[in-house]
Amino acid sequence: MVLDILQVIFVQRALITGIAVAAICSVVGIFLVLRRQSLFGDALSHMAFGGIAVGFLGNVYPLWAAFAFSILGALGITKLRQSTRIPPDAAVAVLLSSGLALGVVLANLAGGPNVNLNSYLFGSILLVSNEEIMMIMLISVGVLAVIAALYRKLVYMTFDEEQAKVSGLQVSKLNYLFIIVASITVVASIRLVGILLISSLIVIPSISAMMIGKGFKKTMLIAVSISVFSVVTGIIVSYAADTAPGGTIVLVTIAVFLAILGWKSVRKARQKEALITRL
Amino acid sequence: MRVVSVDKVSYRYEHGMALDEISFSVDEGDLLGMIGPNGAGKTTLFNCMLGLLSDYQGTIEIFGEDIKKNRKVLKSIGYVPQKNSIDRGFPATVEEVVSLGITVDKPSRVKISSALETAGLVPEKDRRIGELSGGQQQRALIAKALVNDPRLLILDEPVTGIDLEMQNKFYSLVRNLNQEKKITIILSSHDLDAVNKLANKVACINRSMFFHGDAHHFFDDEELMKKYSESSMQSHMHLHQPGNNG
Numbered sequence: 253m254v255l256d257i258l259q260v261i262f263v264q265r266a267l268i269t270g271i272a273v274a275a276i277c278s279v280v281g282i283f284l285v286l287r288r289q290s291l292f293g294d295a296l297s298h299m300a301f302g303g304i305a306v307g308f309l310g311n312v313y314p315l316w317a318a319f320a321f322s323i324l325g326a327l328g329i330t331k332l333r334q335s336t337r338i339p340p341d342a343a344v345a346v347l348l349s350s351g352l353a354l355g356v357v358l359a360n361l362a363g364g365p366n367v368n369l370n371s372y373l374f375g376s377i378l379l380v381s382n383e384e385i386m387m388i389m390l391i392s393v394g395v396l397a398v399i400a401a402l403y404r405k406l407v408y409m410t411f412d413e414e415q416a417k418v419s420g421l422q423v424s425k426l427n428y429l430f431i432i433v434a435s436i437t438v439v440a441s442i443r444l445v446g447i448l449l450i451s452s453l454i455v456i457p458s459i460s461a462m463m464i465g466k467g468f469k470k471t472m473l474i475a476v477s478i479s480v481f482s483v484v485t486g487i488i489v490s491y492a493a494d495t496a497p498g499g500t501i502v503l504v505t506i507a508v509f510l511a512i513l514g515w516k517s518v519r520k521a522r523q524k525e526a527l528i529t530r531l
Numbered sequence: 532m533r534v535v536s537v538d539k540v541s542y543r544y545e546h547g548m549a550l551d552e553i554s555f556s557v558d559e560g561d562l563l564g565m566i567g568p569n570g571a572g573k574t575t576l577f578n579c580m581l582g583l584l585s586d587y588q589g590t591i592e593i594f595g596e597d598i599k600k601n602r603k604v605l606k607s608i609g610y611v612p613q614k615n616s617i618d619r620g621f622p623a624t625v626e627e628v629v630s631l632g633i634t635v636d637k638p639s640r641v642k643i644s645s646a647l648e649t650a651g652l653v654p655e656k657d658r659r660i661g662e663l664s665g666g667q668q669q670r671a672l673i674a675k676a677l678v679n680d681p682r683l684l685i686l687d688e689p690v691t692g693i694d695l696e697m698q699n700k701f702y703s704l705v706r707n708l709n710q711e712k713k714i715t716i717i718l719s720s721h722d723l724d725a726v727n728k729l730a731n732k733v734a735c736i737n738r739s740m741f742f743h744g745d746a747h748h749f750f751d752d753e754e755l756m757k758k759y760s761e762s763s764m765q766s767h768m769h770l771h772q773p774g775n776n777g
Contacts, residue, residue: 471622
């Protein structure tokens with residue numbers, strides 16, 4: 253049955269796109285989670301929602317407008333955090349609500365209920381076009397290339413910004429660059445799981461991998477594996493069971509997370525038991 | 532050879548003066564103990580010396596170079612910050628963290644191994660940094676500073692919150708780096724006993740310079756020690772008055 257599903261052209265297209273998006277979300281996600289910016293992905297996607305509505309209103313391809321809005325919002329919030337004493341979580345809340353409010357108002361102006369926002373809110377990976385596949389593949393290659401080129405610098409900045417500065421790294425510029433990469437990643441992922449579920453694809457594989465990974469690179473590879481496994485399984489299950497692909501993918505990532513959590517708890521209990529027996 | 536020359540350095544925060552015309556010098560091979568009460572400006576002074584704060588008045592020269600004019604000289608400094616607990620969930624291994632210290636693009640495995648060995652962390656190299664004890668984490672940060680072959684090491688209250696046994700191991704590593712590896716060291720600490728045992732020079736600051744000179748002059752002079760204790764006590768009381776947050 254699985255082989256039959258894999259023969260379907262639009263499933264193949266969804267899998268290609270999904271695997272690319274899964275890889276960049278988890279790679280960027282590790283840095284976001286460790287930098288205590290887990291909700292930043294959510295805020296960026298809500299900002300993208302504002303951009304999508306502007307796209308509808310201005311008759312521009314919505315995802316291009318989403319890229320512009322998301323990047324500008326991210327840069328704005330980074331500047332706000334660096335130049336004021338607003339706590340980071342409050343800054344994220346400002347970005348999140350601004351994007352959502354703008355999106356709701358502009359979508360209403362653009363045509364109210366006639367504007368089909370559902371595919372952006374909940375994803376529509378099975379309807380992805382050839383042009384979108386090309387765009388997402390190019391973005392994924394670009395994002396992975398930037399992360400690979402800056403890998404050590406990003407890890408250092410994530411480990412300790414002050415020490416990274418002392419070693420000569422231009423931390424402020426690196427911060428801006430990383431946030432732009434994160435914004436692009438989030439918008440590229442909208443077609444896969446939708447605005448409302450993107451942060452789960454960024455956060456859950458990363459925290460799952462961090463529970464079992466030893467070493468930064470290994471943890472990153474585990475996160476990518478969990479993410480890709482969840483996307484592939486989610487797409488196949490959603491096609492077979494006729495469920496929403498975005499939600500199904502996220503439910504698979506949660507299942508993997510719970511399985512790892514359970515395995516860790518059992519292992520810890522056994523180790524404790526063994527220790528007591530030895531005593 | 533003169534390694535550090537700090538000349539009339541002043542720094543003001545919004546709430547007041549943090550450093551007032553501080554001057555001191557460190558020569559090659561010195562182990563200078565930087566002492567002073569909480570809020571005395573030790574960390575601010577280090578931040579100026581490390582290029583993290585640049586809007587200070589006065590001049591700071593490292594190896595004869597004004598750090599405002601030639602920031603490259605800062606690469607010859609190894610720095611271990613005041614201990615702040617490392618996130619237990621941070622997935623990098625000790626070896627990966629140590630390799631971050633290398634400023635060139637390709638880390639040298641030989642240098643990493645050598646730094647791990649000096650810090651006594653070879654058996655721990657594959658463990659996650661967050662799993663180590665506080666003392667081991669500080670030794671890992673020293674190893675990270677060592678991979679770049681620093682000529683000057685700045686240690687900012689490195690043993691705060693670490694148990695006595697680990698403190699002794701850490702101090703023995705510091706002594707070894709100074710005496711065997713000939714690295715010039717500036718160590719800030721509240722532990723006067725440790726500074727007395729380790730340092731050949733002392734700089735005692737409390738926003739302005741209180742004493743700078745040979746360690747034995749400071750520790751052998753009862754009058755000076757008494758004045759330092761009084762000054763520390765006054766600072767402590769000032770810091771704990773309502774409205775003062777140091």
